[in-house]
Amino acid sequence: AQSVTQLDSHVSVSEGTPVLLRCNYSSSYSPSLFWYVQHPNKGLQLLLKYTSAATLVKGINGFEAEFKKSETSFHLTKPSAHMSDAAEYFCVVRGGGGSNYKLTFGKGTLLTVNP
Amino acid sequence: DTEVTQTPKHLVMGMTNKKSLKCEQHMGHRAMYWYKQKAKKPPELMFVYSYEKLSINESVPSRFSPECPNSSLLNLHLHALQPEDSALYLCASSQEPVDLFYSGAQETQYFGPGTRLLVL
Numbered sequence: 233a234q235s236v237t238q239l240d241s242h243v244s245v246s247e248g249t250p251v252l253l254r255c256n257y258s259s260s261y262s263p264s265l266f267w268y269v270q271h272p273n274k275g276l277q278l279l280l281k282y283t284s285a286a287t288l289v290k291g292i293n294g295f296e297a298e299f300k301k302s303e304t305s306f307h308l309t310k311p312s313a314h315m316s317d318a319a320e321y322f323c324v325v326r327g328g329g330g331s332n333y334k335l336t337f338g339k340g341t342l343l344t345v346n347p
Numbered sequence: 348d349t350e351v352t353q354t355p356k357h358l359v360m361g362m363t364n365k366k367s368l369k370c371e372q373h374m375g376h377r378a379m380y381w382y383k384q385k386a387k388k389p390p391e392l393m394f395v396y397s398y399e400k401l402s403i404n405e406s407v408p409s410r411f412s413p414e415c416p417n418s419s420l421l422n423l424h425l426h427a428l429q430p431e432d433s434a435l436y437l438c439a440s441s442q443e444p445v446d447l448f449y450s451g452a453q454e455t456q457y458f459g460p461g462t463r464l465l466v467l
Binding site for chain 2: 278322
């Protein structure tokens with residue numbers, strides 16, 4: 233069965249400092265993993281996805297994530313936070329509940345960026 | 348272009364009203380989805396359409412009625428809703444039709460901005 237656990241419900245950083253949002257996954261086969269961002273009162277925007285071609289995945293807006301099979305992790309990072317990065321971030325695995333078509337969402341991590 | 352559009356952006360309706368939400372994509376995607384998202388929660392899947400046919404209904408109450416008139420358009424008809432149905436309703440699409448049995452698919456779902464619904 234597929235599942236994801238976002239280890240932090242809230243992360244607070246200062247502008248210009250690095251961002252680390254942690255996600256662990258559980259999968260019975262090679263997973264499809266995604267990070268989505270949701271700004272206040274907006275829909276979900278795809279940041280990046282793991283396609284098994286490369287373990288280090290680069291996304292939009294300077295974000296990247298590294299797939300580590302040995303640690304079952306897919307943490308999202310950014311070297312330097314901007315105020316505009318303040319949003320809710322969801323780690324997502326495809327599949328779950330016995331259905332490969334489903335997206336199984338983590339509970340989300342709220343990122344706040346302080347000036 | 349990975350744009351999914353949704354109208355209206357906001358909707359207020361009474362419990363006896365009938366209203367519809369609309370979702371459109373022009374990316375040639377053959378699968379479309381409706382999700383419901385309550386405040387501070389992740390989205391929950393409601394319906395999946397594949398090749399304009401309803402593939403999945405996640406045990407959604409009949410007061411929600413989806414419709415897919417063509418490959419670009421997805422509607423959600425609302426009737427006799429309850430206040431607890433107030434939420435953000437998100438539409439998404441993906442390129443390939445949903446394969447219920449292929450576990451290796453890595454299809455990306457692209458989401459619209461959502462319709463924020465308030466039921467009074």
